[in-house]
Amino acid sequence: MTFEEYVAARGQALVRFAALLTGDQHRAEDLVQDALTKAYLRWAHIRRGDDPDVYLRRLVLNGSRSWWRRRANRELPAEAAPEQATPGRLDAEAAERDALWRLIRALPEQQRAVVVLRYYEDLDDAAIARVLDCSAATVRTHAMRALHRLRGAYLEGVTP
Known part of the structure; x- marks a missing residue:
């Protein structure tokens, strides 16, 4: 190729x-x-x-x-004020998805990478381990910690 x-x-x-x-x-x-x-x-x-x-x-x-x-790259995008979405509407689903993405972006770098590679790129532990240059057990640990953190924050309704 x-x-x-x-x-x-x-x-x-x-x-x-x-x-x-x-x-x-x-x-x-x-x-x-x-x-x-x-x-x-x-x-x-x-x-x-x-x-x-x-x-x-x-x-x-x-x-x-x-x-x-890099020292010069410490800017962070400002979060827009969330609008209150009405349940059952498409914008409510989008608001929920955006809230979840804010939680994912708040994860530590390795945990965020594992979540993206596993659930969005659909890679198995061995492939993720090769990308991140770590062991498959480390991948599973990062995934477990990330999911635990996401579940806790999501159930509490906390956004970063």
């Missing part, structure tokens, strides 16, 4: 993954662009490996971590 074919087939999935990690579509596009630039230079080596998706997801994840480490 050529680099262009890979980007055409998997580019949007990488942007979606980055957007779920960061909560910011524009930053996600920048992260994926940076990751693809790095991958292009090593594509011959990457495509010979076991799974190019793991390598690219790791590049995106590491890029996200590096962005937050």
